[in-house]
Amino acid sequence: MCMMRAYNGVTDNFASATREFNTRKFHWTDAKSKKPTRPEDPHQYLSGFGNELESEFIAGALPIGQNSPQICPYGLYAEQLTGSSFAASRANMARSFLYRRRPAAVHTSLERIEGNTTFTASFLPSDDSLHVVPSQLSWRAFQIPDKSGPEVDFTQGIRTLGGSGHPNIREGIAYHIYAFNSSMKNKAFANIDGDFLICAQEGHLNITTEFGHMYLQPSELCVIQRGIRFNVAIVEEHSPNGARGYIIETWGTKWELPELGPLGGYGLANSRDFLHPTASIDTTSTGSWTIITKQVDKYYASYQDHSPFDVVAWHGTFVPYKYDLTKFAYQNSVAVDHTDPSINTVLTAKSRDPDAPLCDFLVFGPRWDVAENTFRPPYFHRNCASEFLAKIYGPTGGGRSEVFVPGGASYEAGHTPHGNADQRTMGAMHMELKPMRVGENSLTIMLESCRSLMFTNWAVKDSGVLAAEDIPLAAWDLVPDRFGKDEEAQKLLRARSCAM
Numbered sequence: 051m052c053m054m055r056a057y058n059g060v061t062d063n064f065a066s067a068t069r070e071f072n073t074r075k076f077h078w079t080d081a082k083s084k085k086p087t088r089p090e091d092p093h094q095y096l097s098g099f100g101n102e103l104e105s106e107f108i109a110g111a112l113p114i115g116q117n118s119p120q121i122c123p124y125g126l127y128a129e130q131l132t133g134s135s136f137a138a139s140r141a142n143m144a145r146s147f148l149y150r151r152r153p154a155a156v157h158t159s160l161e162r163i164e165g166n167t168t169f170t171a172s173f174l175p176s177d178d179s180l181h182v183v184p185s186q187l188s189w190r191a192f193q194i195p196d197k198s199g200p201e202v203d204f205t206q207g208i209r210t211l212g213g214s215g216h217p218n219i220r221e222g223i224a225y226h227i228y229a230f231n232s233s234m235k236n237k238a239f240a241n242i243d244g245d246f247l248i249c250a251q252e253g254h255l256n257i258t259t260e261f262g263h264m265y266l267q268p269s270e271l272c273v274i275q276r277g278i279r280f281n282v283a284i285v286e287e288h289s290p291n292g293a294r295g296y297i298i299e300t301w302g303t304k305w306e307l308p309e310l311g312p313l314g315g316y317g318l319a320n321s322r323d324f325l326h327p328t329a330s331i332d333t334t335s336t337g338s339w340t341i342i343t344k345q346v347d348k349y350y351a352s353y354q355d356h357s358p359f360d361v362v363a364w365h366g367t368f369v370p371y372k373y374d375l376t377k378f379a380y381q382n383s384v385a386v387d388h389t390d391p392s393i394n395t396v397l398t399a400k401s402r403d404p405d406a407p408l409c410d411f412l413v414f415g416p417r418w419d420v421a422e423n424t425f426r427p428p429y430f431h432r433n434c435a436s437e438f439l440a441k442i443y444g445p446t447g448g449g450r451s452e453v454f455v456p457g458g459a460s461y462e463a464g465h466t467p468h469g470n471a472d473q474r475t476m477g478a479m480h481m482e483l484k485p486m487r488v489g490e491n492s493l494t495i496m497l498e499s500c501r502s503l504m505f506t507n508w509a510v511k512d513s514g515v516l517a518a519e520d521i522p523l524a525a526w527d528l529v530p531d532r533f534g535k536d537e538e539a540q541k542l543l544r545a546r547s548c549a550m
């Protein structure tokens with residue numbers, strides 16, 4: 051495939067910053083880079099969020115002033131791809147026009163296939179194979195297929211942990227992990243059910259979409275919307291251990307930037323840091339291609355004698371994008387008290403309840419903690435949202451359990467009483483409150499959802515890495531009863547009891 055290399059010849063401080071990143075002491079601004087991506091990323095992008103975008107691989111391929119000329123430039127075919135209804139509000143309109151060598155309609159008839167049986171999107175309470183977890187779960191690192199073993203590609207390496215709802219009622223969410231050791235070969239996948247938010251944890255991915263290429267490496271995410279065909283290749287040079295990461299699949303909603311309110315125009319995930327692919331036609335692949343689609347949790351295959359990535363130009367608002375989580379501009383208290391974690395929201399996906407997001411995607415990385423006269427770690431809490439945490443990199447522990455490791459995960463159902471299991475929680479009551487760095491050398495993502503998840507057999511039985519259920523009980527036994535030993539409080543209690 052032909053790839054454009056952007057910013058050739060640019061010299062900057064990336065080399066030293068990359069060395070720092072290898073030891074995980076990294077923040078985007080340390081790089082002082084003149085390009086918007088890390089050095090391994092060979093692709094060129096368009097920036098912004100929710101914009102009207104356009105791109106052409108060769109000059110003159112994009113029609114001007116109309117969408118569908120009688121004959122498109124160079125004999126290309128115009129094809130619309132929508133992600134919203136035709137008459138959706140302008141704010142929610144999601145549609146693009148693609149100009150391609152052959153329409154996507156050119157393929158064999160679809161045949162039903164079994165597909166990946168550990169990859170599911172059906173979470174109805176009547177399904178007895180699903181498990182309700184009323185408290186907590188924790189998984190050690192999910193296993194990546196050995197490179198010396200059978201080949202497992204991206205679509206074969208998806209394992210569903212849990213979710214809520216169903217794609218056919220256009221409401222709900224699924225949490226998956228991916229772990230694979232080889233590239234998809236002449237194969238494309240399209241999820242008709244919902245959008246994929248993919249967050250890389252191990253290995254580098256070269257993702258080809260109908261809109262062009264996206265490079266994804268650990269601590270970067272991308273969103274590929276429903277219906278868009280894509281291929282995932284593993285970048286061997288940077289993936290000696292294979293590839294692993296997390297997928298959040300959403301139905302009936304879309305990922306948006308959170309409102310900034312009094313923060314003003316900037317902060318958190320800035321819109322200019324979201325990067326969209328540029329048009330790039332596949333002119334090198336040969337042979338037959340297989341297109342796998344997932345619709346209503348069923349799998350179908352069709353075949354064609356040419357690459358599905360034959361788009362020469364496109365324009366519209368329905369376009370995949372990527373984001374580097376190390377660019378996140380953290381905001382927090384500079385006076386007193388621990389700010390609610392929503393201040394770390396990167397993207398939010400609304401539900402039909404305006405006050406309860408289907409999912410908030412949060413990030414926790416290196417930042418300063420300066421609040422004075424304050425218990426700085428998260429307070430004990432019983433939130434209505436369910437919480438799913440995953441460590442992208444960093445030392446073991448520091449989350450909800452002592453086995454919280456990169457490549458693993460933990461989950462707390464809504465209203466599960468908990469705090470922070472880190473030893474710092476106890477020490478924080480007596481520590482000297484100097485400005486201090488927190489989250490150094492680590493990056494953790496958290497998904498907060500208004501839904502109570504139901505979990506698959508794979509998640510609670512077959513993954514081989516389930517560490518514990520009900521992990522917090524012993525930890526909280528260590529919390530002392532200070533009130534019961536406070537002499538003045540006890541004296542006042544006795545006096546009040548006598549007065550009654």
Ligand SMILES: [Fe+2]
Pocket residue numbers: 431433437462468
């Ligand atoms: Fe929590």
